[in-house]
Amino acid sequence: MFEAVRNNRRIVQFFLAVITLPFAFFGVESYFRDGSSDTDVIGKIGGTKITGTELANKVREAAGDKVDPAVASSPAFRDQVLDALLNEKAIELTASAAGLSVPTSMIQDAYLREPEFQENGKFSPKKAEYVLQANNLTKNAFEQRVSGMLSQRLLMVPLAQAASVSKATLARWVALSEEQRTVAEWKIDAASFKGSVKLADDAVQKYYDANKAKFETPERAKIEYVVLNAEELASKAKVSDADARKWYDDHQKDYVQPEERRASHILIGVAEDAKPEQKAAAKKKAEELLEKVKAAPANFARLAKESSTDGSAEQGGDLGFFGRGAMVPEFENAAFALKPREVSGVVESKFGYHIIQLTEVRGGKVKSFDEARAEIVTELQKQAGAKSLAESTDQFNDLVFQQPVTFKPLAEKLGLTIQRSDWIEKGGVPAGGILANPKIQAAIFSADSLKERHNSEAFDLGQGTLVSVRVLDYQPKKLKPVADVRPQIEQVLTLEETGKLAKAEGEARLAKLAAGTPVTATWGAAHAVHRHELSSDEARKAVFVQGLTKFPAYVGAATADGFVIYRIDQVNKPTVALDDPRVGMFSQQFSQLYGAADLRSVLAGLRARQGTEIYYDRLTSKTE
Template sequence: MFDLIRNHRRWLQFILLLLILPSFVFVGIQGYSSFMEGDKALATVAGEPVSQQEFDAAVRSRLDQLRAMMGSQFDSQAFDTPAMRQAVLDELINTRLIAAEASQKHFSASDEQLRATIQAIPAVQENGRFSNARYRDALAAQGMTPVMFEAQLRRDLALQQVLGPVAASAAVPEAVMSRLVAAATERRQLQTLRIAAADYRAKVSVSDDDVKAYYEANRTRFAVPEQVDAQYVVLDQGAATSGIAVSDEDVKSYYEQNQARYRQDEQRRASHILITADKDASDAAREEARAKAQALAEQAKAPGADFAKLARDNSQDPGSAASGGDLDWFGRGMMAKPFEDAVFSLQQGEVSAVVPTDYGFHVIKLTGVRPAVVKPLAEVRSQIVEEIRQQQAARRFAEAAEQFTNLVYEQSDTLDPAAQKFNLKVQDASGITRSGLAGNEVFGNPKVVQALFSEDVLREKRNSGAIELEPNRLVAVRAAKVTPASVQPLADVADGVRKQLVEDKALALARADGEARLKALQAQDSTQGFGAPVTVARNAPQGLAPAVLEAVMKASADKLPAFVGAQAGDAYVIARIEKAEAGQAPDAALLANEKSMMERRWAQAEQLAVLQALRGKYKASVSDNGKQQVSPAPAR
């Protein structure tokens, strides 16, 4: 059949044109596009879709980050969960919402803000000061140019203006903080009396009719989901691209074709003296600063002048004054425009006239010039070899992936041809449900599980298509055996049901007895049967069950002793509260830390409220396709 298609390609193209053209006539270009693309949008924000591809890329990025952080301890099944996928989709939607609001409000970042942000990044600093060389090296390691990075950063800074002020303005009122501290540190002395369900088991009888009635009323609890035994093959880049060699000719050719990448632009080194004057300062204040800078410029130009000493004694730049005004090496685009223009117009050792910028007035001395150069081949050879190897690997894997995809599609009743072609092993997995298979790197992936349970694979017993597990890693699966969903027979679960009914009834008797004793104690105080006194607080529960602690701390302390009760696990616990007193206030440092933590939570709550409001404003919605991507599959 495929030979027929290849041999009659021109005729088939003509026939396809005849079939496709009427669809444009009757449904229009937009309708045809929608038909071809399908409903790929997972969500919509301000009329713009969040695509399946965008979501998949974000999920992969999140998992890659976790893998990089955890190394060999990383387990994709533990992290690729419905909750994680919901969080990723929410982040994508929130990013779109923030971008829409920033665009509508015309938020932007100034050149000064961009420059200050870059210079404050620790990774591009040397000895606490910005290093242009480190900046460019750091970007090159990420495959970015300064223009690309700065455009992205400028956008991020603009987006921060949507929620940034909300977080910055969050503050917990002192009255609220005082009440929270008082509630957390209040101490109560109490004794407890535990009425255990185990003491009532002998009084419980469970008949066969009871077991059967419970089974019939709770059949869903005993359901066993549909299960599949499957076969699969995995193709990764290592299997497809082993043995790549890079020749000297390849390296030389690559270097000659990409010399622009290995060019280092001209760099200059300068020292400066800054007399600060805010751009919004009065004319008189700026004129005074200018005059001071002018006097220093004249001193710096005098024969034998010690520029470094003048800078240490007079410069108001805290970052460079101590080092004689030295600014290290930098290229174009990293300094304020007037400053940069002045530096690149000077000759070696020359001192500039006074240069005004938004920061004040500068006197600049050019101390060094590095002309533009192209790095020699020997210096960049290892980098080129790795880049060529990666390119060849990507090309060979792409070719292998295409062949792999064709093989599992064309011979859809077996995975053997694909496995033999690439020397892969056909692997088996059993007991797979629609919720996946815990601990299995393939069938813990929701995309693979969705493909396995598709009609073609599950019912028609065909191979799935090639599914991307992660970049440069594909899998194809097929169903070997299908076990339909069923309900476990009563005989298999009767003992477990009987045991559960005994426990439930025993606990009900213990609770009833406990509530009766609590009522009697509230009428007449007694310590009989209670344990030794213990002092608890919300921030020091001393092992007290949460339900009991909550009841104790909520009880009124106006009249003591007081009695409260609560169910805790397999017992009913009565607490006799003897004393209540204010706790010791935490020290100032701890209190400040708690306040800071509370304000962060407060800020997060207010930011979430803003995002929720933006969802309404920009009509954000999640499609059925999006809900399927993040909703948990039926329980096993």
């Protein structure tokens, strides 16, 4: 079962998306805490309490910085998060009741592979400790979370694999998707009717009155803002040679370059469970090859190409560079015992019998201070920036409120630059990542900011960045005069009318064609099309109408610029065998769709069986 989890990660991820929102992995310490008072309980599932605090945390985590604050604070978003939380609890309780447990090795593997704990693509104990502390988590709490997630996956994978669709159904679907129809097109251009359109005298005014929202200029504001950023603070930090040298002396082990070795080998492969006589024959062959290598070491690559059963044979047995832990123990021990150009004896591993030639050694030494200096300076600057940020954060928060209508004292105290923006439209995306943040957008157009022109609160945007904004100028929504938008409205109304005329003309000509009445038509060249090659749903429905038995057949569809009549000359319905490779390709897609539906049904059953109760009278007050 554990192999199923490892080998079906994409399926598992798909089903996780069905049952949960993308909760942040960190900031979940409340997940492990209990003891909240009953007055904070807003629901129960299977006897497990769900608190308003827990739900509020989940709402914040699900919203993050990418969801519009207005959406994130809505009851609909809260209910979506609550539904996901109930599904998560249902799976957790079921997995626990089923006694599903996760081996310590899998949990440790997840710990070592967590991207947040990586530096330069490798696990860093220092970074792991720092990230856990920054999120108020212990290693044990992290591992509890991982264990819970993995045990839930163990429950879900069988569900993912159980969904199936008959090959007959899949073959029918493939046939429909591959069906082609030979068509010719007759386009009736709406623009050709422009001269026939005469708008009523009051048409523009009526359209204007009915669609005033379309002619409003959006709210917009100009702001000033200040940013306290750990990265910028770090760039200003000065690191002396003495400090850098002390760091180097105190952290010698961090500057050891791990030894790597490059080797070639000849492998005479034999299965681990092979019979003794098979192993003996393979070993004998390896020993004979070893004698040839000893007699002419320069022929190692040629012998590898001729005799090795390993994929590296084409490269003369070359395995490239590798470090400790990359190879099976028997191979590693032999390779790291050799000197350059030296050849090992016959080395047995679970893959068979190896003859190893060491070709090159690199690393295995300590970086000099000069080699490590730039790296050390960057690290000390980073630490200084984080320290400076921690020391300045309280001052930043205090001065934002103590001097509510100016950033000048704050900028002077902390050495910050007061920045100003051009006009920012509400709902628009201004240039610059900081001002595009939903929190900042909401702060700019809040009632307090617009009325009082006060400094906003200090927003923590993550990654060591604090921001406060203040509105300098504001323009509310403004309705453009009808005279200014008259040409625009006339264009819209004219397009509507020409479209109606083109459609009426097209349908009239289509009726004549269907009745067999001669019609002068301008047909394009006949060509074969699939469903997906047509530009609109209306065209697809028209051209691929089922049950055609007489050809040519005529159908029509309105388009953005007129009307198109299609002459269908031929239908090509392919026959798809049950063993067609495309049937297998569609199988996984349909299984996921059916599996998603099955999973939703199973979750509903789990929640009903465990008993779910939500106190809606408390829900609003606890989460708003």
